[in-house]
Amino acid sequence: MSFDTILVANRGEIARRIIRACRSLGLRAVAVYSEADRDAPFVHEADQALPIGPTEAAQSYLEPARLLGAARRAGAQAVHPGYGFLSENADFARAVDAAGLVWIGPSADVIALMGSKAAAKAEAQAAGVPILPGYRGADQSDATLASAAAALGAPLLIKASAGGGGRGIRRVDDLADFPAALVAARREAQAAFGNADVLLERLLHGARHVEVQVLADHHGAVLHLGDRDCSVQLNHQKLIEEAPAPDIPDRIRAAMAEAAVRLAARIGYRNAGTVEYLYDPASHDWHFLEMNTRLQVEHPVTEAVTGLDLVAWQIRIAQGQALTLAQADIVMQGAAIEARIALDGAGGARVSRWHLPDLPGLRLDSAVQAGSPVSHHYDPMMAKLIGHGPDRATALARLRAGLAALEVGGIGTNLAQVAGLLATGDFAAARLGTDFLNRHPLTDTPLALADARAIAALALALAAAGTGGGGPAPWGQLGHWRVTAPAGRRGASWHMVDGDSLCVRDAPDGHVVTDDAGTVLLHAAHARLTGDLLDLEADGLRRRLTCEIAPDRITLAEGPAMARLSHGAQTTVLQRGTTGSDITAPMPGLLAEVLHPAGTRLKQGEPVLVFEAMKLMQTLTAPCDGILTDLPHAAGTTLPGGALLARLTPDKDTQT
Known part of the structure; x- marks a missing residue:
């Protein structure tokens, strides 16, 4: 096992x-990369990096022969x-073994065993671990599944x-909806795993x-490294x-840990x-859900409270080294909370700014840099x-401070939404559950709209002034804090923001933004746009905003608060999703299926397309x-x- x-x-x-x-x-680390990742940070950080194919994961990261x-x-x-990709693919693990290489993970047989939810629950039950009532049979006929439901x-x-x-998961609150939910779950399961088999399970309201x-x-040797709570979930x-995991009785915590060790030992993990x-x-009952036979995304919170490097231990174990710790040696210190930062489909294709100040008690594991x-x-x-x-x-206070301090430019993220969840009283009080987002739907933390429009107009004026000419610009000779107009009368420019015409003009004590009626919306004592950072002083407050200007939109972010506004000739706020008679992609993704040919007459609400994004199949109507x-x-694009x-011609626009 030496390597x-x-x-x-x-x-x-x-x-x-x-x-x-x-x-x-x-040890030496060799990276592989697709065409899309040619300039990604991980490629440059590895000791060696090799290209493995096109952007599409199916032809690169999911292709065992290339790896x-x-x-x-x-x-x-x-x-x-x-994690992800081929990390829980038993066939790939076997291929690695057959090639004479060491697989850093459990055996292929164990991966296959626990990769079947039905088989995993049977093993858990045999190990004395409680499981939920449900159907896990081999008969996958519609009639049998409907009867079991x-x-x-x-x-x-x-x-x-x-x-x-x-x-491949669908919730059914009314049995009348079961047939349609079954079709959708099977379709997603087949697309994701090449296997349309499903199981049924009782839903616990408010479970964690x-x-x-x-x-x-x-x-x-089999050890547990404590527990985690992962109840706050979206889809x-x-x-x-x-x-x-907070607020769990010690006896329940101990029973869960002992059951995990017992199950791992039983299957030869x-x-x-x-x-x-x-x-x-409410009842303190607990039930086995599944076993993940890989490193988890959330492993850093366990590392934080145990002081152990889980990835290093994975490597040592694969080299044949014995665990040098006893269960009594593993002591939890403090608490750690992790927030996942994800693209939200807005913004461009390159990160223009990515900066976290040096703050205590924070760790940032990132795929990107400026x-x-x-x-997508x-x-x-x-x-x-x-x-x-x-x-x-x-831990919560430090995480919230970190989210507010993280400066991101060029792309849209879920920062504001996650910050909003962490600010709720329920999260602070650890009133957690898989229904958390039903109680606290995701929302942006918006900048006040009038404030955002005025700031956007000022940013547009600064940007326009700073991009003219080929030599030293005259406004650059007037100091960092001055705006001059790219057009119109000296010291004034007009900008269309969200359909409103706003004027930005010089004033003896700074810059003033007014609407077309002359009402003052913003009086800035100082304003400077450096790259994508807007440094602004108004009403006695110094502010620092990230400002992303695209040809038809402007995005402002101040900590977790943000606003996306249209500008230029547009007269309406930019929208994403289905509007009017058009169906547009709600975010970057794959057009998985077209359900009707052109020329089909449809009623409002009828399914038209299946769109895959963020690991989910969405039926667009x-x-x-x-x-x-x-x-x-075409499907597959x-x-x-x-x-x-897709576009529909509304009935009122067609001749009958």
């Missing part, structure tokens, strides 16, 4: 994390799969038997998602995770893994920010009654956010 060079069969944030662990152990070929060319003796009763969940990551981290070596995708449970805070390209071909998560402190309140007249793209997917 000195590891192929990192992944990309982005986790590739950088594995490379850091290799460096700490004195194994890269390992041979680089002389790597081991493969670390990270009726016996189980609503609410229930339909889940893909293979895979994970929140895909609690998981236990385990480590096991090749010498019979079964985790957003916020923390360790330890090796390396790092996670046993996941649903915990009912100047990095971003691609891959998972939208681009970074994780972790706050750590002596207690949960301190007709926005009005009419005839489907335009389908500009990858498209940017806002792209036209």
